[in-house]
Amino acid sequence: MTMSLCPSGKITVFFVVIIFIACESKQPASTNNELIINFTDVTASAGLADFRHVTGAIGDKWFPESMGSGGGFIDYNGDGWSDILLVGGGTWPGKSAVGTPALFLYHNNQDGTFENVTAVAGLADLHTYGFGITVADYDNDDDDDFFFTTIWQNHLFRNDGGTFTNVSLGSGLEKDLLWSTTAIFFDADQDGWVDLYVGSYVDWSPENDIWCTLDGNTKNYCTPELYNGVPSRFYLNNGDGTFTDKTEWAGFLPSPGKMLGAAELDFNNDGWPDLAVASDTQRDLLYVNNGNGTFKEIGAVSGMAYDENGRARAGMGIDAGVVDNSGKETIFVGNFSKEMISVFRHQSGNFFEDRAALSKIGRPSLMTLTFGLFLFDAELDGDLDLFTANGHVQIGIEHTQDGIYYREPSHLFLNDGDGHFFDIVPSIEGPLANPIVGRGASYSDYDKNGTLDILVTENNGPVHLFRNDNNKNNFLRVNVKSTTGNRNGLSTKLVGITKNNRMVRRVKTGSSFMSHSETTVTFGLGSEETLDSLYIYWPNGSMERFHNIHGGKEVNITEGQGKLVAQ
Amino acid sequence: MNKKIVLITVCLSFFFSACQKNPGIDPAVAGLIFQAETAFRNGYYNAALAITDSSLVNSPHSADIHFLRGRVFTKLARLNEAEVAYRTVLSLNPNYQGAWFNMGTNSIRQDDLPAAIAHYKSEMLLYPSARTMVQIGRAYADLGKIDSATFAYEDAIKTDSNNAAAYMRLGHLYKDRGDITKAIEYATIGLDLDPENLDYKYIIGSLLLLNEEPKASLPFFRAVTSKRPWHYWAHHNLGQALYRIGDETQGQHYMDLAKELQKGIQEVENWRNLANMNPDQLMLWVNLGNSLKNMGRIQEAKDAFLVALSISPMSFALQNNIANLCLMDGDTVQAINRYKTILSFDSTLVDIWLNLGVVHASSGRINDARQAWMKGLEHDSDNTTLKDYLETLD
Numbered sequence: 001m002t003m004s005l006c007p008s009g010k011i012t013v014f015f016v017v018i019i020f021i022a023c024e025s026k027q028p029a030s031t032n033n034e035l036i037i038n039f040t041d042v043t044a045s046a047g048l049a050d051f052r053h054v055t056g057a058i059g060d061k062w063f064p065e066s067m068g069s070g071g072g073f074i075d076y077n078g079d080g081w082s083d084i085l086l087v088g089g090g091t092w093p094g095k096s097a098v099g100t101p102a103l104f105l106y107h108n109n110q111d112g113t114f115e116n117v118t119a120v121a122g123l124a125d126l127h128t129y130g131f132g133i134t135v136a137d138y139d140n141d142d143d144d145d146f147f148f149t150t151i152w153q154n155h156l157f158r159n160d161g162g163t164f165t166n167v168s169l170g171s172g173l174e175k176d177l178l179w180s181t182t183a184i185f186f187d188a189d190q191d192g193w194v195d196l197y198v199g200s201y202v203d204w205s206p207e208n209d210i211w212c213t214l215d216g217n218t219k220n221y222c223t224p225e226l227y228n229g230v231p232s233r234f235y236l237n238n239g240d241g242t243f244t245d246k247t248e249w250a251g252f253l254p255s256p257g258k259m260l261g262a263a264e265l266d267f268n269n270d271g272w273p274d275l276a277v278a279s280d281t282q283r284d285l286l287y288v289n290n291g292n293g294t295f296k297e298i299g300a301v302s303g304m305a306y307d308e309n310g311r312a313r314a315g316m317g318i319d320a321g322v323v324d325n326s327g328k329e330t331i332f333v334g335n336f337s338k339e340m341i342s343v344f345r346h347q348s349g350n351f352f353e354d355r356a357a358l359s360k361i362g363r364p365s366l367m368t369l370t371f372g373l374f375l376f377d378a379e380l381d382g383d384l385d386l387f388t389a390n391g392h393v394q395i396g397i398e399h400t401q402d403g404i405y406y407r408e409p410s411h412l413f414l415n416d417g418d419g420h421f422f423d424i425v426p427s428i429e430g431p432l433a434n435p436i437v438g439r440g441a442s443y444s445d446y447d448k449n450g451t452l453d454i455l456v457t458e459n460n461g462p463v464h465l466f467r468n469d470n471n472k473n474n475f476l477r478v479n480v481k482s483t484t485g486n487r488n489g490l491s492t493k494l495v496g497i498t499k500n501n502r503m504v505r506r507v508k509t510g511s512s513f514m515s516h517s518e519t520t521v522t523f524g525l526g527s528e529e530t531l532d533s534l535y536i537y538w539p540n541g542s543m544e545r546f547h548n549i550h551g552g553k554e555v556n557i558t559e560g561q562g563k564l565v566a567q
Numbered sequence: 568m569n570k571k572i573v574l575i576t577v578c579l580s581f582f583f584s585a586c587q588k589n590p591g592i593d594p595a596v597a598g599l600i601f602q603a604e605t606a607f608r609n610g611y612y613n614a615a616l617a618i619t620d621s622s623l624v625n626s627p628h629s630a631d632i633h634f635l636r637g638r639v640f641t642k643l644a645r646l647n648e649a650e651v652a653y654r655t656v657l658s659l660n661p662n663y664q665g666a667w668f669n670m671g672t673n674s675i676r677q678d679d680l681p682a683a684i685a686h687y688k689s690e691m692l693l694y695p696s697a698r699t700m701v702q703i704g705r706a707y708a709d710l711g712k713i714d715s716a717t718f719a720y721e722d723a724i725k726t727d728s729n730n731a732a733a734y735m736r737l738g739h740l741y742k743d744r745g746d747i748t749k750a751i752e753y754a755t756i757g758l759d760l761d762p763e764n765l766d767y768k769y770i771i772g773s774l775l776l777l778n779e780e781p782k783a784s785l786p787f788f789r790a791v792t793s794k795r796p797w798h799y800w801a802h803h804n805l806g807q808a809l810y811r812i813g814d815e816t817q818g819q820h821y822m823d824l825a826k827e828l829q830k831g832i833q834e835v836e837n838w839r840n841l842a843n844m845n846p847d848q849l850m851l852w853v854n855l856g857n858s859l860k861n862m863g864r865i866q867e868a869k870d871a872f873l874v875a876l877s878i879s880p881m882s883f884a885l886q887n888n889i890a891n892l893c894l895m896d897g898d899t900v901q902a903i904n905r906y907k908t909i910l911s912f913d914s915t916l917v918d919i920w921l922n923l924g925v926v927h928a929s930s931g932r933i934n935d936a937r938q939a940w941m942k943g944l945e946h947d948s949d950n951t952t953l954k955d956y957l958e959t960l961d
Contacts, residue, residue, distance in 0.1 A: 002595030216844070225837075300822060303807055308773055310825060340743075347779075351811060354777060358745040366743075367711050402680045404709045420745075 034235070034279055037379065037412065037424050039454065041431035046465050047114045051104055051315045053439075055130070055460045056091035061212075064179065065205050066221040066393040070132040070372075070440030070514025074105075074120060074144050077162040080554075080567055082444040082518055084455065085146065086463055094207070102130040103148065112447055114340070122163045128152060129389035132514025136194045138183035139241055140487040147173070147196060149514070150217030154198065158241075172243040178230050179204055184262040184510025186264075186273050187486045188250065189293025190539050193237035194486045197252075197275060197510075199259035202227035211342070214400045217383040221393050223314070224280045229257025232277070237294070251295040254283035261373075264491065264508040267329045267346040269542055273491045276304070278315030278333045284342070286331075288350065304344040304352040313339045317373030317441070317513035320501050322504040323384045324419030325475035330355065334370025334388055334513070337397075337404045341388065342372070343363040345419070361386065361413055365425045369393065369409050371439025371513040376452045378412060380473035380524030382501040386413040386421060389438030389456045389513075407435035417501075432465050440515035445522065449550065450475040452522055456562070457515070474525035477554035479533040479567075480507055484559060485539035487520055495538040496523040498530075526552045596626040607639055609901065610889070613880050615639050630660040643874055644846035646673045659828065664694050671702060676843070680706045697727035703734060716740060731738060732761035735767055737870060738774070747778045747922040764825050765791050769801050772808075781808035792821075797862035799828035834858040849878045856888070881885070883909045887919060894926060902926050917947045933960055 055065040071086035084106040101284040103123045107112035118124045129151040143159040156171045157164040168174040179201040187192040202224050212222035234252045235243035247253055251383050259276035274287035283305035287295035299305035314336035323330050333342035339489040340362035356362035372389035390408035398405045410432045413421035425432045440457040451468035480489035489507045504519045534546040538559050555564040603618035622632045637652035671686030678878045683706045690699050704719030723733035738753030751774045758767040772787030785808055791801035806821030838855035856871035869892040876885045890905030906923040920943030928936035937960050943953045
């Protein structure tokens, strides 16, 4: 709005655009002295310090180099302790020598340390350009298998008693040589075999790489607007170790592509898993299950696809859960800098309401670029909090944009119990406040003390294991095993009730960004000693109820057996 | 048109008040400045720059001339040259009103927010105003410094309780804090102060929708969509509001419309970004103008073509496009001038004679229309359109 002698109507048009895309930043640090949040970076002492994500960058600034990668937790040997699986990244053929393995597997020694068992587990020989993992028992043989996305062929690894076999060829999953990102296992048609949704990003190759710049002189990493999106794919599990591409049949076409995150939810409580998808610079998507494993996309109509001005954002990580007393599910999506985290709570019918501002998450998240994002009960007080891993894609962004940084602290938004959050990180010291180039993020109680620990991957950097030392509250951890549905019990809903609280949790894979968290459900009991009631709604529609369960432990529940087995 | 006349009057008075700071200015130079200002206002940017060049020969220390050059360069997105011009203004007259302000606004365009704040503050030291405070608030808000932004907007309101923009922007801050009630309260005051402002109507509609009052938001969105059929955002939110009150058919209608408009909006934004980054690239401005024109955003399209014309001043096609847009905008005087300019360079362009005649005819100047079409026939005696048009006059 230049101070022209002749103001024109155009000025006001400019104003309306600006007013909604600008403004806001970090919330002032909380002064709540009663709250003690303590995470400790145990990466080195845990034996993970040697890991480095590799981008293969040699100066070409190829788009994929800025995006990876993920990692997470897997119990590869079935001992009940979370092991760690990390994506190593990759190098470019012909540009540099074959580098480190594409995958790194770390065995949990059950004493707070991990040991690199990549080779022993049969994962050392794969060299590719990798991005994400998702874990599930796809063949219902009671162990954790995993699917690995790359820029070329994706890989399905079958767990054979603690070692893995690459069973991609012939699985039906190996055909599409597309840039894949986040994948999610879920039983879309509830036939007892987990199906697979594989996110695809853009049509990029070294041959069609575009020159992008921040300063007009030197090349920098591009953003996805310049490339055509590639639709994601959906594969039905045939129950015999193979999958069939049912993308179109299931209603996943057409789609704009540029997908980076997917979260399973059941917002309409019909017992069938729905899917929320975060898309980068495209509208976010909401697939409602038609009750037969096919889907209808209702994102735009539902109100969750765009920001309040109908503008598509750069969606990255995503998660969904019940975070307030409404009992309705809320979808959270991490977005680009100058785009606040999206918060959409289910309203009624197919409609969602934008609660980014009301939740108090919007403004503090405005300046950060969020990739990994998940809901978990950080301090075991019975509500879901929100953790986000942040980091920009443009090296040197701080030199061209004020208030935006390449390396960024994490966010830990603590929930007041009714869906109002505040970011505790600016008011605490410690690892969460350290600026990093965050990408993947996942959680698990790796040390089995009841608290949920955080694993964050960095682009072209180390991994971080943040041990959760907020263990003054009580907890109950629940593993489910379905006998009539998929073995992992994915899409099982658990409702835990204490005197003052009702907690709704789901067993799921996916969420966050290219990463996998444990499927064990954690109920934070606060100062309560017991969980008064636990309702388990199995995927087949049946329900089991348990009463007066003492906390401070982890229990296993097998569908139909009517008993809790303590670990 | 009346509004335009009023604005021009305001412009002229402001301009002369600026000149009055230099009572010793040569009347001839003052005349040249007036000519340059008129050329600038009418979109003849090259002419405006040429006249200021001439003026500087005789009056190299005239801050007014450099100030005008700064504004022309800003219009042409040549922000570095604008900065040089404004700096020169301030070296000649450190108290020149508007120079720091305009530099601040250019800094915002360049995303250099700390510089923008510094410039605005310099302006405030000389000429405190609510308008400048609002700009400071805007820059702070963009930087994420919310308390400072709030303070600036509140200060603007204290300075001028009728500053609608301050209320709107303060409301926006409250919205982001999650206090929708307060946001609506402030936005309502803003709209009351500027009740015809469609942007404000859109904002209030959006706040009401956010506040789960879809029915109440409808008239605001409808007011925008009726006047700005290209306004994607209002169409989208109108669709959302209709859906939420149960009118799925109309809701889907507007969502579909929005989807179509979205493509155009994205195209415009892409071209605008590229043009601003590469202001000397003719085709970027042409493409921007075309994409704006396709959306029915006539004034903005004209602005883009005018910049293009400054890069390629002999382009008859651009002149013709601009003239046509002037005509669509109801500015027949400008349209006629543009057509005549083209014909002064090439009188054999039959289509231009045709257009010129149409403007005259539609303005009731039958003889002028006849003359123009006859001229056209001199160069294309078989032109049936011209003949048909002439027949209508008989």
